[in-house]
């Protein structure tokens with residue numbers, strides 16, 4: 001028995017934050033942002049809309065497209081770095097309650113932008129070891145709540161949104177989640193960090209005044225390691241499975257920066273028409289980025305049953321991962 005990717009869904013908050021809006025908030029320009037990142041717009045959740053709301057809406061779409069009943073879901077995994085609550089309850093438990101599901105395991109994973117691919121790997125392992133049959137894997141973020149809108153180095157990058165998938169099973173390898181590779185290196189933790197709010201630096205008047213509960217990033221250092229790691233990861237997973245770029249129908253990289261994606265794509269000599277790009281309209285939505293990008297192409301009719309997707313991700317931690325996944329949705 002193999003794990004199988006049965007459906008994709010997403011939710012994008014209505015409100016937009018354009019480069020022109022950001023020009024009024026920090027010392028930046030539309031020209032700089034587009035040239036350095038490719039981003040033109042991001043979507044921002046309402047004040048009363050939290051991560052579990054975005055995730056719940058994306059999940060409803062994924063469940064309906066998979067054609068299963070909510071009661072058939074055996075596990076809920078939510079990847080997020082912007083949970084509704086810092087410690088508990090988990091966002092996955094809140095999503096389960098909103099969906100009206102109980103008495104199943106539900107938990108969050110924290111692997112920054114790589115969270116969705118980490119979640120897929122867990123779902124694959126659960127299914128192939130025959131522990132569970134149907135798993136809801138979600139990547140959901142309200143990054144606007146942990147973004148410092150006085151820091152031009154980060155506030156231009158991030159947006160909100162959610163993507164969700166139902167992972168089930170198949171006995172057909174050509175409809176399966178073929179392979180997933182995930183990894184990390186904690187020595188780079190300081191390059192992308194939210195310094196306060198955890199037990200190391202509990203929130204205090206001082207941490208609030210110094211804006212230490214927001215994401216801090218040494219962008220240029222992250223950029224270089226991201227390009228190197230994303231490229232190597234793809235080469236490794238293709239070689240391990242005796243495949244080449246020509247065997248791939250869609251390359252779906254983490255949507256952090258157009259220049260990173262282009263650099264990786266050029267090194268791998270992938271066809272631009274097969275490379276999914278949504279960073280220009282959603283910005284970087286961390287764990288939600290890959291499922292939102294996937295959903296975008298699904299809704300445009302460009303992701304079809306039997307297509308082989310190559311996923312490639314990189315994020316804080318550092319964490320990274322890649323996946324070879326046949327789409328088995330309708």
Ligand code: ACO
Nearest residue numbers: 028032036112113152153219220222223256257286315316
């Ligand atoms: N507008 C205008 N100027 C700016 C802005 C801005 N928004 N931001 C920075 N600058 C300035 C800097 O101050 C600097 O000026 P200086 O030379 O006078 O000091 C100059 O532009 C160059 O700054 P760099 O940081 O070197 O710019 P870079 O080309 O690296 O672009 C960016 C910055 C867009 C952040 C890029 O480094 C990047 O995308 N990094 C990777 C992000 C990423 O992939 N993160 C991982 C995933 S995220 C996650 O896990 C949550």
